[in-house]
Amino acid sequence: MWKDYIRKVVPYTPGEQPKNRKVIKLNTNENPYPPTPKVAKALEDFNKDCLRLYPDPTASALTKTLADYHGVDEDEVFVGVGSDDVIAMAFLTFFNSDKPILFPDITYSFYSVWADLYRIPYERPALDKDFKLVKEDYYKENGGIIFPNPNAPTSLAVSLDFIEDILKHNQDSLVIVDEAYIDFGGDSALALLNKYENLLVIRTFSKSRSMAGMRIGYAIGNKFLIKALNDVKYSYNSYTMNQTSLVFGKESVLDDNYFKETVDKIVATREHAKKRFEELGFTCLDSKANFLFVTHKCVPAKQIFTQLKENGIFVRYFDSPRIDNYLRVTIGTDEEMEALYKFLERYVVNA
Ligand code: PMP
Numbered sequence: 001m002w003k004d005y006i007r008k009v010v011p012y013t014p015g016e017q018p019k020n021r022k023v024i025k026l027n028t029n030e031n032p033y034p035p036t037p038k039v040a041k042a043l044e045d046f047n048k049d050c051l052r053l054y055p056d057p058t059a060s061a062l063t064k065t066l067a068d069y070h071g072v073d074e075d076e077v078f079v080g081v082g083s084d085d086v087i088a089m090a091f092l093t094f095f096n097s098d099k100p101i102l103f104p105d106i107t108y109s110f111y112s113v114w115a116d117l118y119r120i121p122y123e124r125p126a127l128d129k130d131f132k133l134v135k136e137d138y139y140k141e142n143g144g145i146i147f148p149n150p151n152a153p154t155s156l157a158v159s160l161d162f163i164e165d166i167l168k169h170n171q172d173s174l175v176i177v178d179e180a181y182i183d184f185g186g187d188s189a190l191a192l193l194n195k196y197e198n199l200l201v202i203r204t205f206s207k208s209r210s211m212a213g214m215r216i217g218y219a220i221g222n223k224f225l226i227k228a229l230n231d232v233k234y235s236y237n238s239y240t241m242n243q244t245s246l247v248f249g250k251e252s253v254l255d256d257n258y259f260k261e262t263v264d265k266i267v268a269t270r271e272h273a274k275k276r277f278e279e280l281g282f283t284c285l286d287s288k289a290n291f292l293f294v295t296h297k298c299v300p301a302k303q304i305f306t307q308l309k310e311n312g313i314f315v316r317y318f319d320s321p322r323i324d325n326y327l328r329v330t331i332g333t334d335e336e337m338e339a340l341y342k343f344l345e346r347y348v349v350n351a
């Protein structure tokens with residue numbers, strides 16, 4: 001029966017994208033500020049005629065801009081359609097051993113979806129009671145390791161020493177550090193690339209560069225790893241970065257001042273938000289990302305989530321073991337955050 005041979009997958013559940021534009025949207029870790037005005041200008045000047053043509057399969061203009069920005073060679077950069085594409089491609093390319101790959105029990109939920117999809121065995125060492133990664137759990141035999149730094153949805157970062165310990169104990173495995181949120185405060189593992197050939201660092205334009213809608217992600221690693229990724233990519237999905245993403249992505253990287261200003265604004269709002277949440281009776285993990293992970297001392301998270309939603313403020317709630325009394329709140333503009341505190345001031349006190 002053909003029905004017996006359908007690949008069965010439990011898909012990833014993305015955060016809600018409400019049709020109503022008026023809501024305060026703090027549920028999918030997007031950037032509340034627009035991309036650099038240079039992107040808007042490039043959009044105006046965009047040569048529509050090139051839409052007839054297939055994009056450059058090597059994405060060379062964007063790859064070169066990123067290589068220059070990070071001070072690496074072009075053949076050490078791999079670009080893809082969002083870091084989701086880059087990570088999925090990395091799973092397919094590198095995680096082909098019979099040994100289980102390792103990632104934390106509480107982390108980006110797409111990892112287990114891709115592992116299931118590609119039939120990669122995996123184990124998920126538990127974060128400790130404070131939601132911290134336990135490095136010794138990653139010292140056992142494995143088919144590869146991946147974790148985000150800072151982790152999501154916990155928002156906590158690990159130090160470079162921590163990452164280096166994992167690399168040292170795993171010279172036979174590929175270690176992927178998913179740096180989707182690194183620009184907001186953690187220390188980048190890019191600093192370790194020269195020392196460890198088994199390290200791949202993955203980044204995205206979706207958070208700190210305000211370009212989730214463009215779908216741009218990239219990996220940096222040694223030539224051998226990047227070639228392996230490109231070989232797999234060209235074997236089944238060439239031409240995936242569209243013409244517009246290639247042009248606008250480059251403009252974003254070239255405007256470093258705007259990028260830093262925007263990140264600084266979000267970090268300042270986050271630090272203020274930590275205080276406000278604590279004043280309101282929440283416990284707040286020490287976020288190094290563009291979101292907070294919070295729990296209230298008396299009001300259940302699910303109840304707050306539902307009430308916020310009914311009042312046009314969207315945050316993220318995960319109905320999963322250990323984190324079902326937490327909310328993940330993306331850092332919005334100061335005005336958006338004020339509206340959130342105002343609602344909570346009334347709600348958590350009267351609940
Ligand atoms: N990694 C982590 C940890 C994330 O939270 C996200 C965002 N959902 C991604 C990767 C993927 O981001 P994107 O595909 O937009 O680059």
